[in-house]
Amino acid sequence: MMESCANIQEHLGAWLDGELAPVVGERVELHLKQCPLCLGEKGRIERINSTLKNTLAAEAANIPFAPFWAGVHARIVEERSWQVRVVDWFRLTLTPPRLAWAIPAVILLLLGVLSLERFVPGLGFGQTNLASVESIDGHGMNVALLRESQTKTTIIWLFEDHEAETESTPEPASADPAF
Structure with a gap:
């Protein structure tokens, strides 16, 4: 029963939030009717959730919503400077997985461009030392x-x-x- 209790206690938070599939939720309910240890854990999680909701509601009531939303909306629609946009673009583009693919691709591209002279005479970018x-x-x-x-x-x-x-x-x- 202990292994089952550990599994049920792992799913209790999701069950209280209504996030479990119906089959798993029924299994949790059935276990809670039989196990006082898991029922006590359920009560503890409910008390924590209640305390968090009450605290959040009390703190959120002190914030005037209209000015708060106006500030959020202004941040959403404000135009960022081009420097910030370029930095953000580089930050999103130059991630390690992309760099891992980009470096060999650039090398192949350079080799292809530099070898064009061999296939198309006169198209080269450097001098050849062909004698x-x-x-x-x-x-x-x-x-x-x-x-x-x-x-x-x-x-x-x-x-x-x-x-x-x-x-x-x-x-x-x-x-x-x-x-």
């Missing part, structure tokens, strides 16, 4: 010509290629800048 080998002459001269158009830089690269000495390539060099 391409314009020609390699493998007919015994061992020279590579590298040109970078933005800085107008030309690099002539002389190198030794021991493998090329034994074999020569009859293919002409392509004018395509791709590797």
Whole structure:
């Protein structure tokens, strides 16, 4: 019966306020008829509720309602300054769960914007340092010509290629800048 009493006493306040489902309310009523301990707890909660209602009624009677409501209404309709509205907006917007999703979203957005140049030439926001080998002459001269158009830089690269000495390539060099 003690476990049942603890469960019933947990629901007593809600039952007195009429907040319980009818089935649970009937179970509480039935238990109160059989258990003097829970009936005493019900009486204690009723006395507390009565004291609170009487105190609130006495204090509220001292407050003139018309000026009180005028003050409340003025606070409701008053226009807040733009600084307060911005601070309130940030306070509501920058909550930890939203920040947890916003940070990766901003990173992805930045990566997407910065990678647009790769897919749409000329749309980039920064300079690229793209250089391409314009020609390699493998007919015994061992020279590579590298040109970078933005800085107008030309690099002539002389190198030794021991493998090329034994074999020569009859293919002409392509004018395509791709590797």
